[in-house]
Amino acid sequence: MKSVISTIVLGIALVLVALILADTYKKRNRLKKTINVVGMGEKEVYADLIIWESTFSRKGKVLQEVQEQLSNDQRDITFYLKEHQVHSSEIRYSAIDIQSLPIENEEGELETWYELSQSIVIKSRMVDKIDTLVHRSGDLIEQGIAFDAQSPQYYFTQAKLVESEIVAAATEDARTRAEKIALTTGVDLYKVESIEMGDLEIAEEKSSVQADKGSSKLKKASMRLQLEFSLK
Numbered sequence: 001m002k003s004v005i006s007t008i009v010l011g012i013a014l015v016l017v018a019l020i021l022a023d024t025y026k027k028r029n030r031l032k033k034t035i036n037v038v039g040m041g042e043k044e045v046y047a048d049l050i051i052w053e054s055t056f057s058r059k060g061k062v063l064q065e066v067q068e069q070l071s072n073d074q075r076d077i078t079f080y081l082k083e084h085q086v087h088s089s090e091i092r093y094s095a096i097d098i099q100s101l102p103i104e105n106e107e108g109e110l111e112t113w114y115e116l117s118q119s120i121v122i123k124s125r126m127v128d129k130i131d132t133l134v135h136r137s138g139d140l141i142e143q144g145i146a147f148d149a150q151s152p153q154y155y156f157t158q159a160k161l162v163e164s165e166i167v168a169a170a171t172e173d174a175r176t177r178a179e180k181i182a183l184t185t186g187v188d189l190y191k192v193e194s195i196e197m198g199d200l201e202i203a204e205e206k207s208s209v210q211a212d213k214g215s216s217k218l219k220k221a222s223m224r225l226q227l228e229f230s231l232k
Helices: 002-031 063-083 127-134 138-142 159-185
Strands: 034-046 049-060 091-093 097-104 110-124 146-149 153-155 189-197 201-204 218-231
Touching: 034 159, 049 063, 049 127, 063 091, 063 110, 063 138, 110 127, 138 146, 159 189, 159 218
Parallel strands: none
Antiparallel strands: 034 218, 049 110, 049 146, 049 153, 091 110, 097 110, 189 218, 201 218
16 A cells, blocks of 8 residues: 555656656746847959969970070060059069970971970959950960960959958848847847857859859858847
8 A cells, every 4th residue: 555655656746846847948948039040241342353374385496496486475575564564573474384296397207396385474453454454465466476365363352351341231131030030920039149150251243152263353242140039
């Protein structure tokens, strides 16, 4: 009999403990009820750095003559660029690449010719100025230079300067979303409990692919962040 009574008492005690714990859990959840929202901040930015790489070459039978021709081409290219206000510090030439070419002459015999090529890289903060020269690279071809101009790459390097503005926009966007949820559900926002910031991303203006460089001068800086609001 005592065993049965003990079992009943123990069962009642366990039920009471479970009810107490459940009530405590519910109260704690009510006290910590929150809304989590994600906000997005964006800003169009303009490239502040351009890198333009091109090559020029010469070909001939006599190596020394070809070297001299290529050297003259380099001199003329440098003169042309400086004439258009490109500073020496913005111009870098690579080492000369030499290729031996077996070429058949009129008698059907193989002769050794030489093709020499050199790269030039222009790295400048004067984006529009260099961009204009890219579209005028035909001027060098008209001078008899075998100039092969590649498409320039545009970079945005001042992300830190726009970060605070984008964070503010993302925060405002998140708050607006939270207010709409609160209005719909009939609750009131209290305060921001936590914030999780994503990375500041730079992408082509019409692309979602993250890249601080690209073929477009116009880019998009963006950031996502998550806010946790407590409720009244």
